[in-house]
Amino acid sequence: MCTVLVTGGAGFIGSNIVDLLLSNGYRVAVVDNLSTGNMNNVNKNSAFYNVDITDLKLCKIFEIERPTYVIHAAAQINVEKSMQDPVLDANINIIGSINILECCRKAGVRKIIYSSTAAVYGNPLYLGIDEKHELNPISFYGMSKYLTERYMQLFSDLYGLKYTILRYSNVYGMRQNFNGEGGVIQSFIRYMFKGEKPMIFGNGNQTRDFIYVDDVARANMLALKKGDNDIFNIGTGIEVSIIDLFKSLGKIIGDCTPLYMPQKKGDITHCYFNIKKSTEILDWEPEYMLKEGLKKTIQWYKKIFI
Ligand SMILES: NC(=O)c1ccc[n+]([C@@H]2O[C@H](COP(=O)([O-])OP(=O)(O)OC[C@H]3O[C@@H](n4cnc5c(N)ncnc54)[C@H](O)[C@@H]3O)[C@@H](O)[C@H]2O)c1
Structure with a gap:
């Protein structure tokens, strides 16, 4: 059975992804430090690790679980907090993500799916925003999510780690x-x-x-098998x-x-x-x-x- 390691699996979006994966026959391991997540959200049929994504011990969990796929949804998601404390935001969102990418590389993970955001676009230059829109984040949160996208792409170029970046609208x-x-x-x-x-x-x-969380979870599951090394908007349009x-x-x-x-x-x-690209390549559309x-x-x- 194929194992998916989900970071942030005790949080809002991550826990809904975990439930969907388990009901579709995947084995799931959750990594979450419960900073904004909640143990009540964690599916009892998953293996749970209370670990911070910035912790260097994270790679041990990868050695134990040997995940085929990683869904990376853990993050500092508060825009105002990122403006008050850009160092904290960057430490979790950038350094934590690099730590995960390093663990993926060492453990030979096949693919990583990343929860990104509309905040990477900044002030829209046109509507509906497509994936080719310029990236001009106007918050440190948007910046940390954007730079993580770039790290993911470089890890892919250098080490062949496949990725799919999903940019969510308001979930x-x-x-x-x-x-x-x-x-x-x-x-x-x-x-x-x-x-x-x-x-x-x-x-x-x-x-x-506004996009409903079940649709976001389904996009993540589809992205395990489709949309390699590509970026998709996940919203309703x-x-x-x-x-x-x-x-x-x-x-x-x-x-x-x-x-x-x-x-x-x-x-x-x-x-x-x-959302044309997501419907065409991921074969996904909001239900x-x-x-x-x-x-x-x-x-x-x-x-x-x-
Ligand atoms: N909610 C939205 O509308 C929205 C929109 C766009 C993108 N996103 C992205 O989706 C992802 C999930 O967001 P959410 O709304 O479910 O938020 P959430 O706060 O409910 O979930 C985040 C989870 O990550 C965990 N976490 C935070 N820092 C951690 C750390 N250092 N180590 C380990 N675990 C840590 C938290 O405990 C929580 O369970 C995030 O990456 C976010 O940037 C969310």
Whole structure:
């Protein structure tokens, strides 16, 4: 049986990837230091290692598990934190990733799949953003994710380690915690459940591309076998305004009024992906429309808040 080592497998996206892999017959080993992840997210049928990705002992785990594939989803994902402490951000996201790449090289891993982000593009020069769009990160988080992409490509050129880079738009769904990137949906849901006014920064006309976590997990599984040494946008290709998102949630949870706050500095106005390349080469397309994804997400949060 083929083993996949998933970093960040106790986190939001990583744990959903782990569940999907196990249900498809893969053996799974999880590496996570539980900094933002949670033991409740970790599938009992996986082998769990509470280890930091920057720890040089990581290679020992590779020796024990002998993974065929690595899915690298562990990261410092808080944009504001990256601006306050770029050294910490770079240490986890760049140095931690190089450590993983070194372990992959030494253990003869066949392929690594990397969770990258729309933040590598910076302010969009055009919409829908395709994979050829210039890379001009405007945060240290975007920069650390971008530089890791480059390390992955150089490791591939030098040592033949195959890779697929998946750049996600705003991911939402069950197990999302409250400190990450793209967390507007769970933030709205939390305020609505508490009977408080959710905050909208700016006029709410900003748009985003919201992708449901099951679709992201499926893209990772497909990338084990397809899209070698290539980069793919993983989003819906559909732009949704924050105010429309707010109204859609209100229709399911119950109407409420938002609290308008000043626009956040550096907030991008519009963002959505072109996903043509992913549909053609990975044979992937999103299965969840926003309404369905929101319903499933709310069902899950109900268990926590009610
Ligand atoms: N959530 C989004 O909308 C989004 C969008 C684009 C890209 N991404 C990327 O997807 C990946 C997963 O993000 P997420 O939303 O699931 O975040 P998350 O915080 O829920 O998951 C990250 C996991 O990594 C673990 N981790 C963090 N630092 C670690 C370290 N030094 N050593 C070992 N484990 C460590 C955390 O404990 C957590 O379980 C990240 O690489 C992120 O950059 C997320």
